[in-house]
Amino acid sequence: MTRIIDTEFLKNPYPVYSTLRTQGPVHWSEDFCGGAWLLTDYADVMYALRDPAFSTRRAGGWANTAGTDASIRLTDFKRIFSRALLFVDGRQHTRLRRAMNAGFRPTLLESFRPRIQSIVDELIDNLAQETEADFIARFARELPARVIAGLLGVDESDRDTFFSWSDDIATFVSSPTPTMDIALRAQDSLLALCEYFQALLPQRRHQRRTDLIGMLLDAEKQGLIITTKELLAQCCTLLFAGHETTRNLLGSGLYTLLRHPQQLQQLRATPALMSSALREMLRFESPVQYTGRRVKVDMQLHGHTLRKGDLVILLIGAANRDPKRFRNPDSFDVSRDEGNHLAFGYGPHVCIGAALTYLEAEMAFNALLCRFPELQLAANAAEWMGNAVYRGLFKLPVRPNASAPNGLRKTA
Numbered sequence: 001m002t003r004i005i006d007t008e009f010l011k012n013p014y015p016v017y018s019t020l021r022t023q024g025p026v027h028w029s030e031d032f033c034g035g036a037w038l039l040t041d042y043a044d045v046m047y048a049l050r051d052p053a054f055s056t057r058r059a060g061g062w063a064n065t066a067g068t069d070a071s072i073r074l075t076d077f078k079r080i081f082s083r084a085l086l087f088v089d090g091r092q093h094t095r096l097r098r099a100m101n102a103g104f105r106p107t108l109l110e111s112f113r114p115r116i117q118s119i120v121d122e123l124i125d126n127l128a129q130e131t132e133a134d135f136i137a138r139f140a141r142e143l144p145a146r147v148i149a150g151l152l153g154v155d156e157s158d159r160d161t162f163f164s165w166s167d168d169i170a171t172f173v174s175s176p177t178p179t180m181d182i183a184l185r186a187q188d189s190l191l192a193l194c195e196y197f198q199a200l201l202p203q204r205r206h207q208r209r210t211d212l213i214g215m216l217l218d219a220e221k222q223g224l225i226i227t228t229k230e231l232l233a234q235c236c237t238l239l240f241a242g243h244e245t246t247r248n249l250l251g252s253g254l255y256t257l258l259r260h261p262q263q264l265q266q267l268r269a270t271p272a273l274m275s276s277a278l279r280e281m282l283r284f285e286s287p288v289q290y291t292g293r294r295v296k297v298d299m300q301l302h303g304h305t306l307r308k309g310d311l312v313i314l315l316i317g318a319a320n321r322d323p324k325r326f327r328n329p330d331s332f333d334v335s336r337d338e339g340n341h342l343a344f345g346y347g348p349h350v351c352i353g354a355a356l357t358y359l360e361a362e363m364a365f366n367a368l369l370c371r372f373p374e375l376q377l378a379a380n381a382a383e384w385m386g387n388a389v390y391r392g393l394f395k396l397p398v399r400p401n402a403s404a405p406n407g408l409r410k411t412a
Helices: 007-011 014-023 042-050 059-066 075-081 090-104 106-111 113-128 135-140 142-152 156-173 180-206 212-221 228-259 261-269 271-284 354-371
Strands: 026-029 036-039 290-295 299-301 304-306 311-315 393-395 397-399
Touching: 036 042, 042 311, 075 180, 075 228, 090 106, 090 212, 090 228, 106 113, 106 354, 113 135, 113 142, 113 354, 135 142, 135 228, 135 393, 142 156, 142 212, 142 228, 142 354, 156 180, 156 228, 180 212, 180 228, 212 228, 228 261, 228 271, 228 354, 228 393, 261 271, 261 354, 271 354
Parallel strands: 036 311
Antiparallel strands: 026 036, 290 311, 299 304
């Protein structure tokens, strides 16, 4: 039995991943929902992500670990999440994936580029006025939340409320062994999010827009989304998941660049490296450190017997640092070109919003590096969120114009 989650792990999980790999590719741990198998190697994680024998239908069993009466008290939470794209398999997943793909077509995302650029420019202008600023609060948190709100066609003025609901859900989703209090707060927030969209949908059915909700309503007409409950589940999932990964990529990506000045200099000198730099940021500090699956049939894996119904934790953060897959995996290299990382998953459940995350991050980092040639970390230490699933920074103090008097630079 292996226990891995403690304070030091939450600050820096990579030494633990390395130790696990040296001890073997498969481990049993009591840290996750009463017990789960851990996979650490790139090849095994990729295999489990794509093989249908590893099911994503885990919302019910995972929520039920919150307490002895969770199966009753968390009925609403399970009812909503069990219909979400993240937690369905097979034909239902294929159908919902088709319904949602239209909202992430390259042409639609490109049409939103001017809006994203406008938000980036506004946030950059605000940073330029600061001697010292928390990059997470002033930029990394704001950009993806405003972008996904715009793509969904909901009022940006509601984003603070969305933050609060999303944080409650994320706290539950990211807890290896959630308490009932955490679970009930998440359920309340998920229900509030559903109520928000339920009130919005009648209006949107009468006022067609070219946004994600409009695309989902078209899919409903085509029979790809069968019920209103299913439609609400996808809306909630998009809003919740639509900014979490991007926020963490922006924060940990900038932090990593600033802590590797030679790599930052190389990227500044060769802007064409931005695509590979973003992939490396995602590999080096995967915003989602692990995901879960349920075994659908008894199987043998590296000499261990995995029983039907067992929970398997796919340690994406470990897979992305696997030395059998990446040369010098603990080194950050913006020019690295070694194929796919697993930060967005793999196979049929690969993240549907990956292209949007890349687009936002590319525009954000291009603007930051261009506008702030002297951007530096502030003396105050960055603070990690202390979250086992979502690896990201809670706080990242920076000095946008470090060498200017008092840190300020007059901008045109």
